[in-house]
Amino acid sequence: MTDTTDRVAPPPGAPRLTGFSALQLDTRLLGMIGAFAVICLAFHLASDGRFVTARNLFNLTIQTASVAIMATGMVFIIVTRHIDLSVGSILATCSAVMAMVQTVVMPDWMGLGLNHPLTAPIAIAVGIAVGIVIGAFHGWLVGYQGIPAFIVTLGGLLVWRNVAWYTTSGQTIGPLDRNFMTLGGINGTLGETGSWIAGLIAAAAALWALMAARRNKVSHDFPVKPIWAEAAVGAIVVGGILGFVALLNAYDVPERRLERMFEARGEVMPDGFTQGYGVPYSIVLLVLVAIAMTVVARRTRFGRYIFATGGNPDAAELSGIDTRMLTVKIFALMGALCAISAVVASARLANHSNDIGTLDELRVIAAAVIGGTALKGGVGTIHGAILGALIMQSLQSGMAMVGVDAPLQNIVVGSVLVVAVMIDIVYRKRTGARD
Amino acid sequence: MAQDMGPPLVELRNISIAFGGVRAVDDVSLTLHAGEVVGLLGHNGAGKSTLIKCLSGAYQRDAGEILIDGTPADIRSPADARRFNIETIYQTLALADNLDAPANLFLGRELTTRLGLVDDARMEAETRRIMARLNPNFRKINEPVSALSGGQRQSVAIARAVYFNARILIMDEPTAALGVHETKMVADLIGELKAQGLGIFLISHDTREMMALCDRVSVMKNGQMVGTERVEDVTEDDILSMIILGKNPRAAAA
Numbered sequence: 001m002t003d004t005t006d007r008v009a010p011p012p013g014a015p016r017l018t019g020f021s022a023l024q025l026d027t028r029l030l031g032m033i034g035a036f037a038v039i040c041l042a043f044h045l046a047s048d049g050r051f052v053t054a055r056n057l058f059n060l061t062i063q064t065a066s067v068a069i070m071a072t073g074m075v076f077i078i079v080t081r082h083i084d085l086s087v088g089s090i091l092a093t094c095s096a097v098m099a100m101v102q103t104v105v106m107p108d109w110m111g112l113g114l115n116h117p118l119t120a121p122i123a124i125a126v127g128i129a130v131g132i133v134i135g136a137f138h139g140w141l142v143g144y145q146g147i148p149a150f151i152v153t154l155g156g157l158l159v160w161r162n163v164a165w166y167t168t169s170g171q172t173i174g175p176l177d178r179n180f181m182t183l184g185g186i187n188g189t190l191g192e193t194g195s196w197i198a199g200l201i202a203a204a205a206a207l208w209a210l211m212a213a214r215r216n217k218v219s220h221d222f223p224v225k226p227i228w229a230e231a232a233v234g235a236i237v238v239g240g241i242l243g244f245v246a247l248l249n250a251y252d253v254p255e256r257r258l259e260r261m262f263e264a265r266g267e268v269m270p271d272g273f274t275q276g277y278g279v280p281y282s283i284v285l286l287v288l289v290a291i292a293m294t295v296v297a298r299r300t301r302f303g304r305y306i307f308a309t310g311g312n313p314d315a316a317e318l319s320g321i322d323t324r325m326l327t328v329k330i331f332a333l334m335g336a337l338c339a340i341s342a343v344v345a346s347a348r349l350a351n352h353s354n355d356i357g358t359l360d361e362l363r364v365i366a367a368a369v370i371g372g373t374a375l376k377g378g379v380g381t382i383h384g385a386i387l388g389a390l391i392m393q394s395l396q397s398g399m400a401m402v403g404v405d406a407p408l409q410n411i412v413v414g415s416v417l418v419v420a421v422m423i424d425i426v427y428r429k430r431t432g433a434r435d
Numbered sequence: 436m437a438q439d440m441g442p443p444l445v446e447l448r449n450i451s452i453a454f455g456g457v458r459a460v461d462d463v464s465l466t467l468h469a470g471e472v473v474g475l476l477g478h479n480g481a482g483k484s485t486l487i488k489c490l491s492g493a494y495q496r497d498a499g500e501i502l503i504d505g506t507p508a509d510i511r512s513p514a515d516a517r518r519f520n521i522e523t524i525y526q527t528l529a530l531a532d533n534l535d536a537p538a539n540l541f542l543g544r545e546l547t548t549r550l551g552l553v554d555d556a557r558m559e560a561e562t563r564r565i566m567a568r569l570n571p572n573f574r575k576i577n578e579p580v581s582a583l584s585g586g587q588r589q590s591v592a593i594a595r596a597v598y599f600n601a602r603i604l605i606m607d608e609p610t611a612a613l614g615v616h617e618t619k620m621v622a623d624l625i626g627e628l629k630a631q632g633l634g635i636f637l638i639s640h641d642t643r644e645m646m647a648l649c650d651r652v653s654v655m656k657n658g659q660m661v662g663t664e665r666v667e668d669v670t671e672d673d674i675l676s677m678i679i680l681g682k683n684p685r686a687a688a689a
Contacts (some may be wrong), residue, residue, distance in 0.1 A: 018455045220560045299552040301545050304534075308542055311531035318493060319543035320514035378533035 025233070028372050029425070032387045039391065043398035051398060054250035060247070060394055061271050062185030065282040066091075066345040067360060068389035071367040072293040075385045076330045078368055081377035082142060084331070086156030087338050088360030090134050091092075092164035094342035098127040099352035100174035102180060120179040128339040134160065135335020136328050143327030157361065158183060165354055174351020178202035181297040184347030188281040192249045195278035199245035202287075203238040237432035248283070249276035282344045286386070289340065293382045306330060310377035367392055370420045392416075438553060442505025444634040450489055458647055459485040462499075462656040467603070467634040470663035473663075474649035475638045475680055482658040483638050484526070490524040490636070492516035493525040500515050503603075514543070522596035525632055526638075531671045535574075537562040538579055560576035565594050569624070586617035593624065604628060604635045610644065622648060642674050650683045656681035 043051040047122045050056060070087050077084045101123040106112050112119065134156070141152045168299050175181075182188025190198055210230065224230070245290045252274045262269040297303040309316040316322050341360075346352045371388030374379030395416060442465040452460045462481045467473050475483040488494040490501060503510045503519050508518050516523070523529075525665040526633040530539050537657040538559040544562070545553045559576060570590040580588055589609065596604055606625075610618040625648055629635060639645050645652055646666050654677040662683035666672070673684050 007550070216556045220556045222556065222559065230554075295552070299555075300545070301553060304542075304545060304553055308531040308534055308538070310535035312529070314527070315529040315531050315539075315542070316546065318513050320512065320517055378531070410526055421679060 002193075002216035008331050017270075024253070029381075029384065029387070031427075032371070032384065036391050036394065037385065039394050039398060043402060044066065045147045046402045047398070050401060052353055054247060054252075056401070057399075058186075058248055058251040058388070060106045060278055060397060061283055062280050062348060063397060064386075064390050064393040065185070065280075065286045066341040067363045067367055067393065068286055069289050069341045069344065069388045070334075070337050070360065070364045071371070071385035071389045072289060072382045073334040074364045074368040074381055075293075075299070075371075075373050076306050077149070077334055077378040078365075078375060079375045079377055079380045080327065080330055081310055081313070081331070081375075082327070083365070083375075084138070084153045084334055085361045085365075086138065086153040087341075087364050088357035089157050089164070089336065089346065090131060090158035090335055090338040091168070091277050091342045091360060093134065094127040094339040095159045095260065095309075095346040095352045096164040096167040096361045097130050098123045098174070098180075098342060099176060100167060100347060101126050102177040103173055105179075111213050115178045117179065118339050119177045122339055123177065123180060128336050129340055131337070131339030131342070132332045133335070135338070136332035138335070139328035141333030142322035142331065149178055152411035153361075161358075164356075168352065168354065170351045172351050176346060178353060179203070180343070181350055183281050183285065183343050184350065185280045185344075186277065187347070187350075188277045189248075190281070190284065192276045195276075197251055197338045197357075198279060198284070199242050203241045206241065207234050210237070220423040245279060248279050253277055282348070285344065286339065288336070290382055290386055302329065304324075307378060310379075312378075363389070363392060366417045370417065374426065442502070443467060444471075444504065445490065445636075446502040446505070447486070447490065448500040448502065450486060450496050450501075452485060452489060452494060452497050458658050460489070460496075463655070463658075464499075465653055465660070465663065468637060469602075469634050470629055470632045470647045471651070472629055472635045472637055474645040474652040475608045475636060475655065475663075476640075476642065476645060476674060477680065478650055478653035481614075483655050483656040484607055485658075486655070487523075487607065487636055487638060490516065490603075491521060491605055493523075517544075517599070520600065521605065522599060522600040522601035522603070523611055524589075524592045524596050524607065525606050526607040526611065528592040530572075530580050530588060532589060533688075534567070534578050535579055536591050536594075537576065539591055540565075540598060542595075544599065560658045561598070562594070565598050566590065569594050569597065570620070585612040586614065586620075589613060589617065589621070593621070599630070601633060604633050605638075606635065608640070609637070610639070610641070618644075642671050642678075646671055646674070654678055654683075 025246075027417060040052050070091070074084060074087065096241045102119055106116060106119040107114050108123065137157055138149075138152050141147050188193070210233065215223055225233075251275070258275060259269050259271065297301075297306070305316060305321045305326055308319070309326060311319065313323060342357070345356055349356070366388035368380065369375065369388070370386045371381065371386070371393055373385060375378030392413065395413055396409060399412060404412070445465075445467040446467045447463065448461055450463050451458065457681060458470070463482070463486055465473070465486070477483050485494060489496040489499075490510065492510050492515050495511055500561060501510055508515075508519055510519065510521075513523075533544065534542070537555065539559050540562050546557050548554045562576060566576070570587070573587060574591060575583055575587070580591055580602065587610070593609070609621050612623065615669055621645075625637070637645065649666055651665050652669075652674060654661040654674065656678070659681075661677045663682050664683075679684055
């Protein structure tokens with residue numbers, strides 16, 4: 001392959017890409033972003049301009065994190081034609097165990113006292129281990145014993161909710177460890193400078209990934225997008241990342257709180273001093289989970305087998321894939337993600353309460369489904385599920401902000417789920433996809 | 436054709452398998468040599484597919500032995516069968532409809548990068564290479580196979596078997612869903628693979644096609660082997676009566 005003159009020429013027969021189609025954007029993704037924009041705009045108008053503010057959008061992102069993290073795992077579950085109704089209860093059990101580790105085991109039994117630096121990492125490790133064990137057990141019942149996932153996790157919904165209750169005797173456990181609580185959102189952020197650094201690193205990584213993908217295609221003589229389209233996509237991605245950082249930086253820490261921080265250091269706050277919160281650790285966590293799950297879905301054998309099994313379980317098995325072990329791994333992964341969500345959720349609330357995660361299974365499933373995960377299996381994306389979670393949360397908090405009555409809120413959210421799936425079915429028929 | 440030299444490529448010895456009380460395959464023996472095409476005929480439910488699934492690892496036999504090159508082969512799963520270079524093209528094609536052709540071709544045997552991630556670009560390049568040979572009209576490399584025609588789907592399934600250098604190829608009704616042109620293509624391919632020294636088991640209902648493609652035909656009925664004959668020794672009517680009556684006219688005459 002020494003001749004480099006016409007390496008990127010499309011092979012005969014391949015349609016030439018021109019204009020908008022050359023960008024090769026995911027129209028479903030665009031539709032969801034459009035829907036989110038419409039929701040934001042509508043609530044912004046209805047709330048006299050309170051919705052699209054740095055403060056509200058900051059809160060929206062930290063409220064979304066817990067459900068969004070679990071939704072990425074639910075994508076794999078639904079893609080393989082299963083369902084997990086127990087995620088809210090697993091979250092509660094993990095949260096309960098972690099709360100006990102922080103408030104009883106580490107300070108009293110181990111004699112380390114409150115807020116010891118080892119407490120948070122050990123509590124999180126224990127929580128994730130609990131999540132993995134519960135998930136793997138569900139997966140074993142589904143994969144090896146052949147019990148439908150619906151039944152296993154319906155049972156799990158009751159069992160783990162009440163294991164959590166039993167663990168804490170139904171009490172609210174708190175306050176939690178100080179370091180642990182930094183993962184909840186507002187109590188732990190990268191700060192303005194840190195956020196910009198993280199944003200620039202992320203933007204650079206995204207550009208590098210785009211270029212690497214292009215180079216790889218060129219080296220195999222595959223058709224590639226025109227360079228202007230590649231640059232446009234890169235600009236959109238970088239703009240999105242830095243815009244997001246700018247948004248989170250724009251939400252200023254309240255003056256009173258800053259004053260207290262200065263007082264704690266024995267200083268006096270200069271006049272007119274302001275500081276933005278920046279990117280919360282919980283969002284950093286969500287982004288890392290999203291990247292890891294996307295890599296798993298697209299670039300690993302494990303991910304490939306998940307989608308193959310969802311598309312045709314018999315074919316997967318005849319191809320030598322151990323679909324039973326695969327089921328165990330998928331549910332174990334879901335359990336681990338429930339535990340990570342439990343960290344974020346309980347840290348955000350600053351304590352473990354008995355009803356933590358209640359109805360989260362429905363929010364998580366709805367997020368995945370609104371995000372384009374097909375219940376027939378075989379189809380779904382991680383970024384779609386996260387956007388789905390964001391749309392659900394923005395509806396919920398938007399209605400609360402506008403002052404819609406609680407029962408009406410739930411009626412709307414439920415209806416939106418059904419309508420979203422209906423639109424999806426129509427869309428798939430129009431575009432000719434068979435599933 | 437070296438049919439009389441050395442042990443057969445595949446020897447199925449006294450294979451039995453039962454589902455519940457039904458003996459789907461009952462004490463059946465069969466051999467296959469390198470460079471030979473053996474056809475399996477019989478009614479639906481005669482046990483052809485079941486017998487062959489014991490060889491491809493999809494089912495586990497209750498009794499009997501499988502010998503590859505004269506040595507016993509322990510085949511308990513599709514992965515085991517693949518280790519013995521046994522490739523199967525199922526009637527249902529066994530494709531994941533939501534994935535594209537390269538993903539299906541390499542399913543379970545993905546090419547990976549040094550980091551252990553799946554190397555889609557290399558798999559696509561390999562797919563283009565083999566498709567250029569098998570079916571030059573094949574263009575929809577990057578679309579889910581659900582968007583392909585019956586013949587195109589078939590060529591993906593065949594490419595999967597051919598790419599991995601099968602020594603033993605099992606084809607379950609490979610032409611059932613195909614048009615005239617595509618059927619001809621499959622027939623040519625069978626001839627080509629046979630010339631390369633593969634052993635091929637072919638399952639079909641089409642007696643005439645079998646007479647044209649096979650060296651020997653075996654007829655099964657109710658899970659039992661009625662008889663195996665070289666195609667030049669029998670007429671189509673002989674085969675039909677074996678299928679229908681379950682008796683071998685030549686054995687009865689002798």
